[in-house]
Amino acid sequence: MTTQFSVAGIELELARYPKDQESNLQAWDAADEHLIKHLIETEQAPVVTAIINDNFGALTACLRSIAPTWPLMVETDAKTSLLGNLQNLATNSLSSEGIEWLNSREALPGQIELVLMKLPKNLTYFAHQLNRLSQALPKGTQVLISAKAKSINKSVLELIGKNLGPASASLTWKKTRVITCISDGKSRALPKEVQWSVPQLNLEIRNLSNVFAANKLDIGAEIMLENMPKGDFKSIIDLGCGNGILGLHAKQLFPQAYIHFVDDSEMAIESAKQNWALNKLDTQGLVGEQATFGWDDCLTHMSEGVRPDLVLCNPPFHQGEAITDHIAWQMFLQSWRALKNGGILHVVGNRHLAYHIKLQRIFKNCTTVASNGKFVILQAQKISKKAEPFEASSTEAEAKVEVTESEPHPQSSLYGTKK
Ligand SMILES: C[S@@+](CC[C@H](N)C(=O)[O-])C[C@H]1O[C@@H](n2cnc3c(N)ncnc32)[C@H](O)[C@@H]1O
Incomplete structure (x- = not known):
């Protein structure tokens, strides 16, 4: 995998987050390269620019390397993208000073003169982003949107025309195109939030536009909800919580438990928060906050004081357009680290993803709780000789030993072994 970015005379070292x-x-x-090439060829001056959906900061780093003080605001829903952006600026000794960081719900400032955008996979979310722009951009502002050519069709151009202003696509270069849209200055209302019921659990679910399972229960989540673990759980993490459905139901089953919702998507965290309030899940008599909501890359920044006895997890198997199991690896390993001794990781996954192999390597045990033709529910228990395996310096070393002992592969590392 290359980390050397080289386009139109700009040389950078770029890595995903975590590195x-x-x-x-x-x-x-x-598509990033095409957008940068276009800016260089058109001799774009460093005007106030909004960068939207910049996966790991390639666009931000390019603009800051062209002009170190290029005025920027950067909008992203993904914490890994925000952290990747900061990481890549630092790696290339570029300043992040003065950059305004926004999630996809915060109001955009009014003085934007140029927008650079990557087309997201989720077109409902894209429409939401265009509507936000329509509320902030003066008439005539140029919005450049880059994507794979195969993702750009008549309906995408019509969607842009309807929600922001007229648009046309460039010729294809390296199988990508750049769409140029000129904002028409008409402000649009944001789309209404979607709300749906899960009658069998007596839950109401509200989903913001970039949240997994847009308008109905995911089939993986459904089998998980039918096969929740049994026990006297007091501290539960819903890891990759989406709208929070697993953690909400856990609170119904274990009213004495504190629930920690975590997701990479800011909109997911906001949805989980709204759903917690909507379903009135606080238990009378419990002291302190009964739920926390963390916008984070897995458990990377979870307080060390949180030592769950149960982690619920329906892991993602893609990131953007890429199919990948590295996030599942990270979730399983970080769960192992965070769990109390005796604590349980309860996972649902497509059968073909073979999560049992990963769990067996990390936890040294794995039980199949339920399965159907497509999905499997797996459970692994943390069994450690040490009561507190997380004491600062020993933690990493111990986790490495746990993984590498069972898989003496040259590429073994903290997250397991490459396939
Ligand atoms: C398959 S969905 C499960 C959502 C929900 N738990 C359910 O069962 O319906 C996976 C979730 O993981 C989240 N996710 C992806 N990468 C993540 C990361 N690095 N850290 C935390 N969450 C992540 C996604 O945003 C998504 O909400």
């Missing part, structure tokens, strides 16, 4: 992940994925794609 030490078990994947061969590159931090940028040809």
Whole structure:
């Protein structure tokens, strides 16, 4: 996997976040290169620019390397993208000073003169982003949107026309195109939030536009909900919580438990928060906050004081357009680290993903709780000779030993072994 970015005379070292992940994925794609090439060829001046959906900061780093003080605001829903952006600026000794960082719900400032955007996979979320722009951009502002050519069709151009202003696509270069849209200055209302019921659990679910399972229960989550673990759980993490469905139901089953919702998507965290309030899940008589909501890359920044006895996890198997199992690896390993001794990781996954191999390597045990033709529910228990395996310096070493002992492969690392 290359980390050397080289386009139109700009040379950068770019990595995904986290840097030490078990994947061969590159931090940028040809659509990033096309956009930068276009800016250089058109001799774009460093005006106030909004960068939207910049996966790991390739666009931000390029602009800051062209002009170190290029005025920027950067919008992303993904914490890994925000952290990747900061990581890549630092690696290339570029300043992040003055950059305004926004999630996809915070109001955009009014003085934007140029927008650079990557087309997201989720077109409902894209429409939401265009509507936000329509509320902030003066008439005539140029919005450049880059994507794989195969993702750009008549309906995408019509969607842009309807939600922001007229648009046309460039010729194809390296199988990508750049769409130029000129904002028409008409402000649009944001789309209404979607709300749906899970009658069998007596839960109401609200989903913001970039949240997994947009308008119905995911079939993996459904089998997980039918096969929740039994026990007297007091501290539960819903890891990769999406709208929070697993953690919400856990609170119904274990009213004495504190629930920690974590997701890479800021909109997911906001949805889980709204759903917690909507379903009135606080238990009378419990002291302190009964739920926390963390916008994070897995458990990377989870307080060390949180020592769950149960982690619920329906892991993602893609990141953006890339199919990958590195996030599942990271989730399983970080769960092992965080769990109390005797604590349980309860996982649902597509049968073909073979998560049992990963769990067996990390936990040294794995039980199949339930399965159907497509999905399997797996459970692994943390059994450690040491009561507190997480004491600072021993932690990493211990986790490495746990993984590498069972798999003496040259490429073994913190996150397991490459396939
Ligand atoms: C398959 S969905 C499961 C959502 C929900 N738990 C359910 O069962 O319906 C996986 C979730 O993991 C989240 N995710 C992806 N990468 C992540 C990361 N690095 N850290 C935390 N969450 C992540 C996604 O945003 C998504 O909400």
